[in-house]
Amino acid sequence: MTRKSRLLAAGGVVIVAALIVVALLMWKPAIAPVSPPAAASFDAQTKLAGARVVALGDCIVCHTAKGGKPFAGGLPLATPFGTIYATNLTPDVETGIGNWSLEAFTRAVRHGVSRDGHLLYPAFPYIHFTRMSDGDISAAYAYLLTREPVNATAPANDLIFPLNFRPLLAFWNILFLHPGERAADASKDAKWNRGKLLVDSLGHCASCHSPLNAIGGEKSGHAFDGGIVDGWEAPPLNALGAAPKPWTQEQLVTYLRSGRASEHGAAAGPMLPVTRDLATVPEEDVQAIATYILSIQKAQPAVMNVVAESAGQADPSPAAQRGAILFGASCAQCHGPAAPMQSIGERPTLAFSTAVNATTPRNAAQMILSGNGWHGEDRMNYMPAFSEIYSDQQIADLVSYIRASYSQRGAWKDVEETVATVRKENNAR
Template sequence: MTRKSRWLIAGGVVIAAALIISFLLMWKPAIAPVSPPAPTSFDARTRLAGARVVALGDCIVCHTAKGGKPFAGGLPLATPFGTIYATNITPDVGTGIGDWSLEAFTRALRYGVARDGHLLYPAFPYIHFTRMSDPDISAAYAYLMTREPVKATAPANDLIFPLNFRPLLGFWNVLFLHPGAQQPDASKDTEWNRGKLLVDGLGHCASCHSPLNLIGGEKSGHAFDGGIVDGWEAPALNALGAAPKPWTREQLVTYLRTGRAGEHGAAAGPMLPVTRDLATVPEEDVQAIATYVLSIQKAQPGATHATGSAVDSTSPEVQRGATLFAASCAQCHGPDAPMQSIGERPTLAFSTAVNAATPRNAIQMMLIGNGWHGEDSMNYMPAFNQIYNDQQIADLASYIRATYSQRGAWQDIEAMAAKLRKEDDAR
């Protein structure tokens, strides 16, 4: 037998062993379907508690497609590995979870396993939901089972090979799924422990606000260091103390409940619908979240001074940006704009996006804006993607950085604008 043949056989044995191990890790028995429970079988108190749990978990945000029925799925979730489509979690029997028992629902939240036994992709944050209490899970089940059933099948996921091979999730779960209730810290008070449970568990904040490793797991040792979601930067939650105006607890509570904070700015992108959910829960929940988040602040080297080369305010791009700003932005964001006081819009000098290490969110705000939300016009900003080209967006960003931030110049702004515009158009 030649050396090449031996290597081929050895390679085949390794692949076969990996497939067998993957199957053993992946295989879970199906849980028998049930008849949809009657809405009247759940009491009003439990349904109300469920509404609170579902809002804190942001379930409607991910499980509702643009223009679709609530909780009916179909929303495309962009990942570095392709697109995953959110599933239907209405009580429809054919396409939703209408034939799921509480046992099946609990297993999905705790272990990422569907009723029929297949493993769920971790875009569904079961690695955080696994910390949920039994009463919270039961309440969420009661609430969802009393929603309007919607017959809607989500499109097939579009993932790159081999990540579209579900058995690999068995290995992924070994690395990142750690089931078990979160134990309270006896050295902390009740509010802090409640906040930690909401942030780490039901609220799954680290899913968006942490960087991911090469296989899509939250990078070890970098929780809350910031991440990228749907083309937007989810800022580092442990750097709020290093903002030009450090966040206070009261400001963070207001921001999480209203989508705006007087000395910081307005929520946009994926965060905006989260704040609309948090507006519906008891304020004590949001206060607990804010208390915990502000307790995890870390020193940020270089945060108080410019990073990178200084912005040349006389450069051609900054001068062109000044003209564009006067034409399209100064009415709301200029120093003499009435909306600065009437609308409680903060100066751009305090903006998280303007002071960020990259121009990503500033560009996205200019390209996408903040849509009109009826009478709640406070967070409105028009989109400029059909008005300004990539160079003009870059010029505006250069002017804003030079005028309103003490930090260093952004690099390759036009290239990022072109990239983000292409990604936004594909969504």
């Protein structure tokens, strides 16, 4: 055999070996379906524990479409790569997980693989859920398998090529999926370790509150630096100490359980339903979450504290002057210094708002465009939407006025462009 022939043969062997490795990475066997377990086969204590686990994981938030049945899926999840639709978690045999065994459910949670063997998209945060304990996974399984079955098929995902080719997720998993529970930090107390476990696994907080890299993975070294979710900025969780009024343990616990905190403001957008779930779990869980989050604060550039009396300072820019007129017409009744909502209702001034003091105008624009919907008798915060009332220019003027009048941070740039972008994104959903 000539040298050239030997090289070609060796090259062929390498190619075949590579193809075999690729095939092994991409191929996952199906797990046989089972007869739906009877609801009576799960004891009450396990189902109760499961309700706690599912609430901490915010499962109902992503797996319930607007106006749909709980856990029946169909909610569109916007990503930089297209739209993914949440799947059906009810015990319906045809369209849900009714014929899934605990083994199949555990594999999906820990490894992102469906019962039939296809790979799940990481919009389902299995890279965090993989750290869940066996007990928590079993409890969640018991709770979900005893919900009302709903026959509902999620719409087909709409992703750009080649990300719509699921087998490529095998390579993504090599980079970002690191299965297995994490050992407790012996140098920390039980409350801190419980909080870290909840934040890193069930709560999957980094999924929303971290920037993503070019292939949709959480950017290395930037955990909790802030991200974008459904058109809203998820603020950095490691900068709470740099707020105009640094967050306290009590304020953070109150915010996570009620959606509102004194001297900070109210939850809105994707965070609002999260606070509803956290209101149903034992307070000790939320105390642990707050303890851990407040322990990861980074040093930030010093920012002078803002006081309520700073509101209404004159700003010479034409945009802010036009915004002042709009504020007086539509906002001052609730947000002006003498508004009953503040003087009687003890609502915080906009000077302490996370959105008003953010590095970009996105959330301030989003709040004015989208508002905070009416929730009937729920004790949630209501604000009307102004997207149908004001133009992009008018909302940009209003945003500029609020920033100038209530924050001691510099003026935002490209405000009108941000408003137009947010409106376009909202209309596309």
